[in-house]
Amino acid sequence: MSIQFDEENGDKVLVIHVSGTLVKADYEQFMPEVERLIRQHGKLRLLFDMTDFHGWESSAAWEDFKFGIEHFTDIERLAMVGEKQWQHGMAILCKPFTKATVRYFDHADAAEARKWLIEE
Template sequence: MTIQLNEENGGKVLVVHVSGKLVKVDYEQFVPEVERLVRRHGKLRMLFDMADFHGWEASAAWEDFKFGVEHFADIERLAMVGEKQWQHGMAMLCKPFTKAEVRYFDHADASEARKWLSET
């Protein structure tokens, strides 16, 4: 699994590129970075880019659930950019687990996702 984090808009937007299958150790990089940005900026906007993403191992799915509970109110907007029908469904399923406004965008519309994240 590859996870790549990039800050945009002065750190107010976190772009998370994931590919392959998420494993538990991936959260050891991801969670502290989110927490650092929340301490610095308050609520974040996040673009979750799922190019070539294949899901989670069971232990990583648990880490993802814990992250959602612990950071329920730390994300203001979440743009999920994907290329598969199940990824669209995943975006809809995560809505009850966050206070964030969640939208799904097809990969062809990634620029629209960035535009939406930067709107006030």
């Protein structure tokens, strides 16, 4: 599994590329970085790029759920970019667990996702 971070637009936009299968240890890397940016900038806008993403191990799914609860109001916009139908469904399922405005974009529309994130 791989997580790669890119900070954009004055660090208010965080691009997270995930691939393979997320495991609990991935959240140990991910969580402190996101929490640092929240402390530094307030609400964030996230682009969650799921290209070649296969899902979570059960312990990682629990960490993901806890992250959503802990940061319910810290994410302003969430653009989920994927290539599979289940990823689009995941974007719909996550909406009740965040105050963020959530939109799904097909991988071919990743540039549009970035544009949406930086709009006022």
